[in-house]
Amino acid sequence: MSxxxxxxxxxxxxxxxxxxMSQDEWEQLCDGCGKCCLHKLIDDETDELYFTDLACQLLDxxxxxxxxxxxxxxxxxxxxxxxxxxxKDMYWLPTSCAYRTLAEGRKLEKWHHLISGNKNxxxxxxxxVKGKCVSENDVAFDDWQTRVVKWV
Numbered sequence: 001m002s003x004x005x006x007x008x009x010x011x012x013x014x015x016x017x018x019x020x021m022s023q024d025e026w027e028q029l030c031d032g033c034g035k036c037c038l039h040k041l042i043d044d045e046t047d048e049l050y051f052t053d054l055a056c057q058l059l060d061x062x063x064x065x066x067x068x069x070x071x072x073x074x075x076x077x078x079x080x081x082x083x084x085x086x087x088k089d090m091y092w093l094p095t096s097c098a099y100r101t102l103a104e105g106r107k108l109e110k111w112h113h114l115i116s117g118n119k120n121x122x123x124x125x126x127x128x129v130k131g132k133c134v135s136e137n138d139v140a141f142d143d144w145q146t147r148v149v150k151w152v
Contacts, residue, residue, distance in 0.1 A: 013114060018084035018102055026084075029098040031112050031122045034064030034129040035152055039078075039136060040092050041145065049092055051152040052144060053133040061135065064128045094152050096127060 012025050021029075037059040041050045056076055058067045066072050072079045082090050082099070093100040098108055108115050111125035122128045132151065139147060 011114075013098075013102060013108065018087060018099070021084070028114065029102070031096075031098050031127070032064050032119060033094070033096065033122050033127055034059055034133075035094045036092075036097065037064075037066065038129060038133060038152065039144065039147075041148065050148045051094075052147040053129075053149045054136045054139055054144060054147050055129065055133045057135055057137050059129075059133075059135070061133060062130065064123070064130050 012021065013029065016025070018026070034055065035051070037056040039052045039054040039056070041052060042048070043050070055061060056066075056079065058072055058076060058079075059065075060067045068075060073081065080090075082093075084103075087093070087099045087103045090100070095101075096109065098112060098114075101108060109127075110116060111121045111127050113119045113121055118124075123130045132149075
């Protein structure tokens with residue numbers, strides 16, 4: 001009996017629903033944009049969501065990857081995980097997010113690494129936060145409202 005992990009089919013995201021994907025396939029969907037790691041603010045009166053250019057303290061601003069992915073939930077109280085069952089409720093995910101894209105029945109964009117074959121496409125097409133944000137540690141909490149951005 002083989003103990004090797006089965007490799008995903010070449011275009012698994014077109015053949016499977018989010019719920020049918022293996023953990024490996026699920027993880028491969030992430031485009032590495034880092035947008036989900038930006039702090040968001042919600043207007044108390046209107047419930048409107050605003051993205052800031054403030055990145056989680058664990059986000060590597062150069063690679064747009066979490067610097068401690070396996071321990072992020074323990075280290076960052078606000079960090080959220082989601083699944084095929086909950087992704088539709090994650091209204092705060094940017095519309096470009098592959099999870100949200102597939103959950104809404106849309107196709108992955110040409111810059112997504114599963115389409116382009118290149119993990120750097122997200123940066124080359126300027127779809128990531130690379131060069132656009134600062135660490136939350138560099139801005140006082142009272143100043144976060146001044147960091148709202150429209151480019152997400």
